[in-house]
Amino acid sequence: MGDDGTTLVVDPGVTAAEVAGLGAAVARRGWRPVAVWSTHAHWDHVLDGHGVRGLPRWRAGGPAADDDAGWARSRSDERDDDVALAAVLAAHPQDAPADVVPVRPEPYPHAAGTDRLDWRGPEVAVVAHAAHAPDHGALVVVRTGVLLCGDMLSDREVPLLDDTAADPVGDYRAGLDALAGAVERFDVSVVVPGHGSPGDRDELDRRLDADRAYLDALADGRSDDPRLADPWVADAHAVQLAALRR
Structure with missing residues (x-):
């Protein structure tokens, strides 16, 4: 604002x-x-x-x-x-x-x-990537170090892949890398996901690690991610696992 x-x-x-x-x-x-x-x-x-x-x-x-x-x-x-x-x-x-x-x-x-929003408000940088959806765009409010990341970096949901992509796992990894780069570039201290709870920098780093670990495990056909305790998330995980095995 x-x-x-x-x-x-x-x-x-x-x-x-x-x-x-x-x-x-x-x-x-x-x-x-x-x-x-x-x-x-x-x-x-x-x-x-x-x-x-x-x-x-x-x-x-x-x-x-x-x-x-x-x-x-x-x-x-x-x-x-x-x-x-x-x-x-x-x-x-x-x-x-x-x-x-x-x-x-x-x-x-x-x-x-440029990647800056041209508007009358504070400086906002756009982080565009193709993880989860081909048109995903996170926002960084530069002055306050806040990352608004849409359907990424959730404490409730595992990474949900774009099933229309040629390389959904690769796209998701690239999206996480883009967000991690923005975190370092703008010294982000708060993450606000679209689904889940806001978190501080330590929590943000933990979620980046957790999401990368989930992708590694998914590629190996396994996962013990605690977010799978939610039945809806477990169902989504099963669909993703089946799609990667085809």
């Missing part, structure tokens, strides 16, 4: 109530959101609702869709088919899933040859 309240909203919520609550919290604080950043284009990172509707949508880059309408339909289908979301809504029937933003996020504004 800038000194004048200029704010960038990152990956806002999952349910309609969460997105609206975030919008209300931003308004209460007098912040002025100028855009929404999507760390990648999976359905739960491109949502819309009260407080963020109508704002520009920015992304790191990656493959372009044929048309905005087709993009929105495909993301809505992903949302409606999501088993984890269905379980959340079954447990909380008063909730409803947030709407998918109707237009595809555009590449972020920046000066040619």
